[in-house]
Amino acid sequence: MATEEMEQLVRREYTQGFVTDIESETVPPGLDESVIAFISQKKGEPEWMLEWRLDAYQQWLKMKAPSWAHLNYPPIDYQAISYFSAPKSKDDAPKSLDEVDPKLLETYEKLGIPLHERAALAGVAVDAVFDSVSVTTTFKEKLGEAGVIFCSISEAIRDYPELIKQYLGTVVPKADNYFAALNSAVFTDGSFVYVPEGVTCPMELSTYFRINAANTGQFERTLIICEKQAQVSYLEGCTAPMRDENQLHAAVVELVALEDAYIKYSTVQNWYPGDEEGRGGIYNFVTKRADCRGDRSKVSWTQVETGSAITWKYPSCVLRGKDSVGEFYSVAVTNGRQQADTGTKMIHIGEGTKSTIVSKGIAAGNSEQAYRGLVKIGPRAKGARNFTQCDSLLIGDRCGAHTFPYQEIGNSSATVEHEATTSKIGEDQLFYCRQRGISEEDAVNMIVNGFCKDVFQELPMEFAVEAEALLNVTLEGAVG
């Protein structure tokens, strides 16, 4: 993979620092109440929102960064971060694809990314991106017809304050954890989706559409509400290596599913993992939680995590409604010096609730990877059912793969199963492929893709194809 090129690209951004833009201001590094007030004002937020943020900030001040994860990173200096950086200056962005590093384009080629998207991903100034605006507009019209609201969280705070007041922070409370509290205080962007009763969203919603309009922020906040009998599939992130100058990411995602609603949330994360020594990569501390409030509601999390130096992420489901269903499908790949501590929590509260967890971890190089999960069956969750499968594949003898599943079971009618295996790619499997004229690298890719199949088949079609290609790119150089 074109790590060096990407590194160059990223470093170029760093050496130049946070430019004072002509069009919008940037606050100097540091965090205090005035910075939060500044963010709130910049976003044109009402007074109650500012108070909400300040309250979160006060609680954050009293909290300590969690240290239980199987991660090793230097302490983060929160005063050294700029919490409001304006959209990147267009002056130093490449003017067209011709100016973009050819190696990066080669990666896009391998991933099979459509031409017009490549430009956006490489950070070509928005004006130069053809077509995207009109595409977005068409989509917006279609969604409008169905009554689906899909906009940035800032717009939603302005335009739909009642919905925000009703739902924001009800799934992930302000002071839920250290990073969630920080996010609540300083979040600058993210998506808002509202699907009205009985509506099946006519298309898969993707942050792709918005990426061109505004750079996704460092502290994203996403809120998705699915009314009774509504359905939506949401895609987050993208397979291509993203240009990003923020090292710390602390996103919060809240999903609310009411009666018979179904939310499918798919993530592909491929942020900069850092150089060979692990320097400079993205720290990704994410709090994602779904609240299955209604009876028979269903939430499905699917994630493909290949990027970031540090991943700390546990998409969870609170299964409150009777017969509600939670699913978690995950593929995490770490290489180089990446560290990932990821998994899920399934909290069974309602009767007849079901959850499925399938986690596939692939560790290569000097990376460390951990699955950490909780399955909790409350005393009222009669007949609750969980199945968990987490498998790890080790490539190379310098990496680590760990499993920390917690099970707290307080109901005798519940059935909880957990299985985990750790192994390497079998010599015989490799030999079999080689014998049929398949190169070692292709053979490994084939085996790894087979290993991840259970998860990939949960991804929306075009995402799955990209994810497979991405896996191959990420593991390049890991074998042989």
Next chain:
Amino acid sequence: MSGAQTFLNRLEERVSERQAASLPEPTWIVARRQAAAARFEALGFPTRRDEAWKYTDVRRIGEGDFALARDAAFSKAAAAALTLPIEAIRLTFVDGLFSAELSDLSALPSGASVEPLSQALADNHEAVGGALGRLTGVEFSPFSALNTAFTEEGAVIRLAPGTVVELPIVLQFLSRANDAAVMSHPRVLVQAGARSQATVVEHYVGEADAANFTNVVGEILLERGAILNHYKLQEAPLGDFHIASLHVDQGRDSRFTSFNINLGGALVRNDLVSDLNAQGAEASYLGLFFAQGRQHVDNHTLVNHNAPTTFSNENYKGILGDRARGVFNGKVIVKRDSQKIEAYQSNANLLLSDRAEIDAKPELEIYADDVKCSHGTTTGQLDEKAVFALRTRGINEQTARGLLTLAFAGEVMEQVTVDAIAERVERTVAGKLPERFNLTELVDASLNEVHDTGLGEE
């Protein structure tokens, strides 16, 4: 006065008592005692904020005031009723104090030495000091620090290279129904020389009304090719608090099998740690816990694969009724460059009541790639299809459930090689089942044709 301070005061009393009675102590023991007391003072009792104690609240111990036993008096008849009915080499401790009267070392073969710690210290304290505390220091947990601070009595088993001890070595710990609750902090030390073989049984049992606190620390050193079967049969009175840790150091090609059977105690915590330090070392952990009422049983196991081509296999079964709570935390760590490892872990739990709870956490930490590791854990209830299958054969529902519960425990119990233990456990489990179905009926049912027994619908 804080809980930990109560214990430290008791220690101070004991130390001055010893001084007054001019009981000599080796200087190394005095130094360790002081260091351990300081460590315990600094740590205090663990709380649920400590990850290792997340599901086990030991406040009931910390807030208690336990004296130290003054004598080892125990009626012979009462002891006989509690003792495992087998021919054995036997050391008996009453509330932590050695009872020569209830011990029997007559069958000890040459090459083997089994003696109380106090005796071993008196004979040659330097020989003991080298091994004692080598595997576990005060750092392991506040309870091991507390044990080290109070160390006075226990069992020392030494096997010369090549010694094979045919009879089981039974260490019997009796808990008395005292007027005031007492505590004991026994040590168990086993040094098995190369190619030696033995079976060691730690048996905890006592008078029904006892409410004492036992805090035992064990260390087992296995040299090249040594084979040791270790049984822990914990049938402590239902008022007893029982905290135990056992640390095993395994040399090349050594084999250690642990049967960890827990039926008694109000609050029980077991830590079992094996270090597989050389090629070919193998550890098998088998466990069964059965808790009812408000019993709390916590089992923590840890296998460190420190060398290549080492093997471990673990199978724990839990049965929980009423408002009992069980904890299973099994961990396997494969160190970097420990290749060609096989490690399997399995835990199955059966909940008999809606108010019972199990917290299971099977963990793998793996730093080598050429390994085969897996773990599985399941929690559920009896298979209704199996219950139905038995009922179609004319067995009433309660008996069917009882049979299936026994069968669930059977997977572990059938590997027990000391028949007296297997029988005792089977009887206890059968007798304690909420269905109250009785074992003889079961045996009859299995011996006779079903239609002849008249067992049918109630």
